[in-house]
Amino acid sequence: MTMQGDFKLGDEAGRLSALHRYEILDTPPEEEFSDIIRLVQSIFDLPLVSINFIDTDRQWSKAAAGIPTEIPRAMSICDHTIRGRTALDLPDLTEHPTFAANPFVADGGVRCYLGVPLTSPDGYNIGALCVAGAEPREFSEAEADILRNFARLVMSQLELRQIARNDALTGALTRRAFRERLERSLNSDAEIGLVLIDIDHFKSINDRFGHPAGDVVLRCVAETLRTHSLPHECLGRIGGEEFGLLLPGRDASAVVARAEALRRQVVALEWPELNGIAVTISLGAAMRRGDETADQLMARADIALYAAKRSGRNRTVEAGTESEAPV
Amino acid sequence: MTDLIPVHELEERLAHVRRDLPLDLIPMVERHHQNLLGLVQALEAAGRPPETIRQTVQNLLQSYEKDLLSVFEAKSGDSK
Numbered sequence: 060m061t062m063q064g065d066f067k068l069g070d071e072a073g074r075l076s077a078l079h080r081y082e083i084l085d086t087p088p089e090e091e092f093s094d095i096i097r098l099v100q101s102i103f104d105l106p107l108v109s110i111n112f113i114d115t116d117r118q119w120s121k122a123a124a125g126i127p128t129e130i131p132r133a134m135s136i137c138d139h140t141i142r143g144r145t146a147l148d149l150p151d152l153t154e155h156p157t158f159a160a161n162p163f164v165a166d167g168g169v170r171c172y173l174g175v176p177l178t179s180p181d182g183y184n185i186g187a188l189c190v191a192g193a194e195p196r197e198f199s200e201a202e203a204d205i206l207r208n209f210a211r212l213v214m215s216q217l218e219l220r221q222i223a224r225n226d227a228l229t230g231a232l233t234r235r236a237f238r239e240r241l242e243r244s245l246n247s248d249a250e251i252g253l254v255l256i257d258i259d260h261f262k263s264i265n266d267r268f269g270h271p272a273g274d275v276v277l278r279c280v281a282e283t284l285r286t287h288s289l290p291h292e293c294l295g296r297i298g299g300e301e302f303g304l305l306l307p308g309r310d311a312s313a314v315v316a317r318a319e320a321l322r323r324q325v326v327a328l329e330w331p332e333l334n335g336i337a338v339t340i341s342l343g344a345a346m347r348r349g350d351e352t353a354d355q356l357m358a359r360a361d362i363a364l365y366a367a368k369r370s371g372r373n374r375t376v377e378a379g380t381e382s383e384a385p386v
Numbered sequence: 387m388t389d390l391i392p393v394h395e396l397e398e399r400l401a402h403v404r405r406d407l408p409l410d411l412i413p414m415v416e417r418h419h420q421n422l423l424g425l426v427q428a429l430e431a432a433g434r435p436p437e438t439i440r441q442t443v444q445n446l447l448q449s450y451e452k453d454l455l456s457v458f459e460a461k462s463g464d465s466k
Contacts, residue, residue, distance in 0.1 A: 102434065215414065219414060222411065227408070
């Protein structure tokens with residue numbers, strides 16, 4: 060039931076955005092979530108347990124016992140759980156007007172279900188933790204409370220996972236997380252652009268103005284790169300003063316145009332911490348070719364970045380151009 | 387709560403971990419700690435055997451501390 064004034068339960072765009080921030084969908088199994096499944100299963104003594112996330116048109120399970128990793132959203136009972144703030148307790152699904160015809164019930168023999176929402180700290184139900192069984196069962200309020208507490212633990216585990224993936228200073232993905240994201244992107248057939256970005260003369264900035272000023276530069280450049288990127292694009296800090304920007308679904312000319320736009324945005328920043336001197340960036344852009352691996356794509360972007368540095372800095376060079384001349 | 391339930395162990399462990407934690411991680415770890423305590427209380431209220439509760443909490447603690455360690459590793463090894 061929708062609580063009066065709880066607009067977030069009806070804010071599907073906000074909910075999906077909250078879900079996608081965790082970058083959990085389509086990731087490989089992780090032991091900590093499988094551990095939670097095993098514990099819940101042993102406590103409830105039920106065969107079906109799952110940590111489910113509800114995406115636009117599918118339910119995807121991070122960890123599960125007895126439940127497929129992915130099913131259409133229309134078949135998901137947890138999709139109903141996320142529409143409320145409380146536990147969804149269904150002692151006998153065969154007698155329920157909404158769920159009796161669900162294929163898991165009608166064909167799969169599922170009879171009882173208890174699910175609780177997985178709620179993000181900003182109040183969005185991004186998924187559900189559920190248990191289910193093949194016999195009718197009345198769940199007590201105490202059992203619902205146990206499941207709610209496990210759901211909170213799933214969320215704190217997700218929160219920790221998210222922190223591990225983000226660089227504390229700049230908020231960009233860490234090198235490892237960026238690399239994982241790049242590898243996942245390369246599994247699709249979409250065009251993939253990669254831009255490597257390096258802050259020019261960063262060592263001199265640190266030497267002359269001190270590390271606190273250097274940290275301000277790193278933070279502000281990262282913020283500028285992020286602010287002028289689209290939501291599905293992805294920024295990572297892959298070295299001290301080096302960043303990577305992943306641009307899926309863009310052709311070469313759009314990737315290079317974006318790189319140049321970012322360069323101009325950074326040049327336009329003002330730096331009172333640096334007595335007004337300008338900060339510039341050099342960029343190397345590369346498009347994924349055929350079955351190229353992440354290493355190969357990174358290496359070509361890196362060569363282009365090096366060419367940008369060598370030819371005078373504060374410029375973008377596209378990989379694979381004849382002389383790798385500045386754009 | 388019974389003596390078998392490791393509430394005081396949880397608190398000692400948190401106090402120990404806090405000393406080494408970067409400031410920005412403390413609220414998150416405290417929240418996790420509160421969630422663990424909530425689970426202990428919920429399991430106890432549901433009449434689960436103390437040994438089951440102890441085992442459950444210990445498994446969850448180990449798993450979380452392992453993740454916390456990888457946060458340190460990621461932050462010290464990846465971006466610097």
